[in-house]
Amino acid sequence: MTSEPSELLFKKKRKEAKKKRAYELLQNNEKQAAIAPSVIIKEKEITTEVMINCTYCGALMKITSTHCPDCGAPRKH
Numbered sequence: 422m423t424s425e426p427s428e429l430l431f432k433k434k435r436k437e438a439k440k441k442r443a444y445e446l447l448q449n450n451e452k453q454a455a456i457a458p459s460v461i462i463k464e465k466e467i468t469t470e471v472m473i474n475c476t477y478c479g480a481l482m483k484i485t486s487t488h489c490p491d492c493g494a495p496r497k498h
Contacts, residue, residue: 471484473496480491488495 472481473484474480475482475489475492475494476497477494478489478492480489482489482491482496486496
């Protein structure tokens with residue numbers, strides 16, 4: 422019989438602790454909402470262009486181009 426009141430007291434304290442923790446979390450969320458939201462970048466595109474020398478004039482041209490932008494010669498594969 423003596424364990425019953427202590428068990429009820431323990432449950433009551435645990436329930437109060439849960440309420441207190443929930444209230445603290447709610448207050449923290451309200452504080453964070455007052456702060457300006459941060460921007461999260463999920464994707465970032467990085468592009469690099471590979472350049473090669475023209476076999477005729479030696480100017481740099483993109484590897485994807487079919488003709489030299491400087492002399493107009495076709496690119497050799």
